[in-house]
Amino acid sequence: MGTEQPKPAGPDLALGIPVDNLPDGHMLAGHVGDDAVLLAHHGDEFFAIGASCSHYGGPLAEGLMVGDTVRCPWHHACFSLRTGEPLHPPALSPVACWAVEPRDGKLFVTIKKEAPARQKRSSAAPAAGMPERIVIIGGGAAGFAAAEKLRREQYQGSIVMLSNDDAPPVDRPNLSKDYLAGNAPEEWVPLRPASFYSDNGIELRLEANVTGIDARLREVALAGGDKIRYDRLLLATGAEPVRLSIPGADLPHVRTLRSLADCRAIIARAASRRAVTLRSVLIAKGSSSRVTTCLRGLSEANGFWNTICTCGRSRLSVARSASATSSPFSRSSPDVGRSIMVTCRASVDLPQPDSPTIANVSPSRTLKDTPSSARTRPLGRNGPRETV
DSSP: OOOOOOOOSSOBTTSOEEGGGSOTTOEEEEEETTEEEEEEEETTEEEEEESBOTTTOOBGGGSEEETTEEEOTTTOOEEETTTOOEEETTOOSOOOEEEEEEETTEEEEEEEOOOOOOOOOOSSOOOTTSOSEEEEEOOSHHHHHHHHHHHHTTOOSEEEEEOSSSSSOBOHHHHTTHHHHTOSOGGGSBSSOTHHHHHTTEEEESSOOEEEEETTTTEEEETTSOEEEOSEEEEOOOOOOOOOOSTTTTSTTOOOOOSHHHHHHHHHHHTTSOEEEEOOSTTHHHHHHHHHHHHHHHHHHTTOOOEEEEEOSSEEEEEEOTTOSOOTTTTTOOSTTOEEEESSOOOEEOOOTTOSOOOEEOOSSOEEEEOGGGSOOOOOOOOOOOOO
């Protein structure tokens, strides 16, 4: 027997609310039927758009309203209150819009507006003064957002994306979260389906390694010897993972996590192996704890005992499966999920693939125990991407 989905919170905006309940510059979360709706007041105008960010579902009513725009409180995506269009990343899809009717001292949210149809790219040459071809080096979210925005703004020229990945642009944060944990299907990971690129006249070249740029001739050289002419060039290569400069870091079982191929390889290996996760910078802290949780879940789901060790310049977290009967850390860390603060850089001796030793951590200063409750945060669940 199915369970009934709860209705969105807030007033039923189709029944109307008093105008005085929404002062100028304020927003209110409500609903129309089963749709969560954000009602906003700017000057002499009232707007109604979808209340959830199209990126990861953040509550826009808790965001920041600036003029006729609203910013999501989670990742700062920006939307137009007039059209629902995404104005700034990381959101790529618009949110729905409704008509608002002031009547008899009340505000009524009425019909949902039809999304404007995207115009097909014409075969005509670009307008005078516009570049004929734009080449984008990079197959990540930034490169994709640039190509998508160009087409949305009716750029009619040629767009070429060069990516050294073997898969179309993906939602990289999901690679260290729900997809890695097995809670999200792979079809959620691409930013758009493969058909999006051909439908929008975007030439996406995968496994394309750029070896040089000739700014004078305006050409990009590829590893295979091909050269691609450009009128405008956008570099959107993103960052590479920081690789360890210690002995053993080049062994085949030492992995970095950046691409979909990296994630697949980690999933395949972590299901039957002990694992060590390393991170060093602040932005990776949350991802590292998620990776640790995901890897532990993968091993336990496959019936393997697993020790997960997460370390960096400032923290070493040791998480031991409750099913373990012995552990290399058992004498020094008898408590399950014990977390250790390291006040200096730790050196890690990486084992051979079949070695029973997980890691030998040798801090040169004092260690301070911290409660296991501070070790990790629970996994969130990210929804699928809308298709425009």
